[in-house]
Amino acid sequence: MTTATCARPADIHPLPRTMTFEVDDWNILARCWHPVALVRELGDRPLGVTLLDAPLVVYRAGDSIVVADDLCPHRGVPLSMGKGDGQTVACAYHGFRFGEKGRCVKVPAHPDSAIPSKLNLRTYPAVERYGLIWTCLRPEGDGADIPPMPHWNDPAFQQINCPWIDIAGFAGRQVEGFIDVAHFAFVHTDTFADPENPVVPPYRTRITPDGFEAEYRSSVGNYPIGKSDRGRPGFEWLRHFRVHVPFTATLEIHFPDNGRLVIMNAASPVSARKTRMFAPMCRNFDKDLPLQDVYDFNLRVFEEDRALVEAQKPENLPLDPTLEAHVMADRSSIAYRRALRTMGLSQFFTA
Ligand code: FES
Ligand SMILES: [Fe+2]
Incomplete structure (x- = not known):
C-alpha cells in the first residue's frame, strides 16, 4: 500500500459547473473519500474521470499519483486529452507540462522563464487502497476513513x-441493492440463487461508527449455478454486511470448510445519476482458478441488478421513511437510509 498525499490546504474544490446534486448534499459528499480508478488502469497516459460532477485527471508522476482538476490553467483544455510519460503530463494545446503535486514544470514557449505558481494545478489527495485510487474533493483528514476491507492484507x-x-x-x-437480501430469488436465479427459496429469515442490524452491519443467515448458497457440484445440503450460509456510508458496503460470505469470500461494493458517485461501481474482492479458496472466471461471474451478477437499479423511480433514494413501503426483510435498507440521514444528507438530486 502506498500513499501519496498531494493536497495543499488551498486545494478545495469549488462547486462543479454542472451540478446534479443539491448543494448541501454535495458539500457533505465532497468531504468523503471515493474511489475513482483502478491502479492497474493507470499507465503513462493521463486518465480522465468524473467524481460528484467534477472532471478530474489522474496521472503518474514518478512514484506518486496525482489527482487534479481536469483543466489546464492556461486555456482550459482538459489535461486528460494530453500525453504522459510517467513523470509528467503535457497539455494537448500548448504543451505545458505538469509533474508532482500538479506543479507546472515546463512552458515550451518560454523555456528559460520562471513559471508562475498560478500555472500549478489544483490537486486532491490520492491514496492507493485495495487496488483502487481514492480521492476526496474537500479533504479534512488523511484518508484514514477510507472504508476498511476485511482480510485484504491477510x-x-x-x-x-x-x-x-x-x-x-x-x-x-445501487448500494441499497447490494445489501438487499430479498431479491436473490427473483434477480439472481441465473447466477447463484434459488427461485424456490425466496423467504427471508429474520436478521438484525447494528449501528457502527461508519454506518451499520448485519449478519444474515440463510440457506441461499453462493456457488455459481451449473459450475459446481459443491452444494452442501443443510449448510447455513452467513453473509456479513458492513456498510460504510455513504456508498461502500463489504460483504463477507462464509462458505463451507471455512471458505471466505469478501466483496467490497464501492460505488463511486460520478454524478447523482451515474455510478462507477468498483469491486475489489478477496478469498481464501479457489485461489488457483482463472481470474477471468471471477470477473465474468461478478459482471453477470451486477448486470442482473443493473436493469432494476437504472429503472427505479424516483432516481434518488427517498430518505423520508414515509415515502416508500417497507417490510421486515428491508431492515438493512431502513438502516442504510437512516445512516445517510444521520450524515445530514437529504434529497441528493437537483430537479
Ligand atoms: S491550454 Fe494547456 S497549455 Fe495552453
Ligand atoms: Fe443483486
Whole structure:
C-alpha cells in the first residue's frame, strides 16, 4: 500500500459547473473519500474521470499519483486529452507540462522563464487502497476513513480487482441493492440463487461508527449455478454486511470448510445519476482458478441488478421513511437510509 498525499490546504474544490446534486448534499459528499480508478488502469497516459460532477485527471508522476482538476490553467483544455510519460503530463494545446503535486514544470514557449505558481494545478489527495485510487474533493483528514476491507492484507487470501462497471443510476440505489437480501430469488436465479427459496429469515442490524452491519443467515448458497457440484445440503450460509456510508458496503460470505469470500461494493458517485461501481474482492479458496472466471461471474451478477437499479423511480433514494413501503426483510435498507440521514444528507438530486 502506498500513499501519496498531494493536497495543499488551498486545494478545495469549488462547486462543479454542472451540478446534479443539491448543494448541501454535495458539500457533505465532497468531504468523503471515493474511489475513482483502478491502479492497474493507470499507465503513462493521463486518465480522465468524473467524481460528484467534477472532471478530474489522474496521472503518474514518478512514484506518486496525482489527482487534479481536469483543466489546464492556461486555456482550459482538459489535461486528460494530453500525453504522459510517467513523470509528467503535457497539455494537448500548448504543451505545458505538469509533474508532482500538479506543479507546472515546463512552458515550451518560454523555456528559460520562471513559471508562475498560478500555472500549478489544483490537486486532491490520492491514496492507493485495495487496488483502487481514492480521492476526496474537500479533504479534512488523511484518508484514514477510507472504508476498511476485511482480510485484504491477510496472506492467506487472494486479492482480486474486478473491472469497474458503469451504471446509469444513483450510487445510493445501487448500494441499497447490494445489501438487499430479498431479491436473490427473483434477480439472481441465473447466477447463484434459488427461485424456490425466496423467504427471508429474520436478521438484525447494528449501528457502527461508519454506518451499520448485519449478519444474515440463510440457506441461499453462493456457488455459481451449473459450475459446481459443491452444494452442501443443510449448510447455513452467513453473509456479513458492513456498510460504510455513504456508498461502500463489504460483504463477507462464509462458505463451507471455512471458505471466505469478501466483496467490497464501492460505488463511486460520478454524478447523482451515474455510478462507477468498483469491486475489489478477496478469498481464501479457489485461489488457483482463472481470474477471468471471477470477473465474468461478478459482471453477470451486477448486470442482473443493473436493469432494476437504472429503472427505479424516483432516481434518488427517498430518505423520508414515509415515502416508500417497507417490510421486515428491508431492515438493512431502513438502516442504510437512516445512516445517510444521520450524515445530514437529504434529497441528493437537483430537479
Ligand atoms: S491550454 Fe494547456 S497549455 Fe495552453
Ligand atoms: Fe443483486
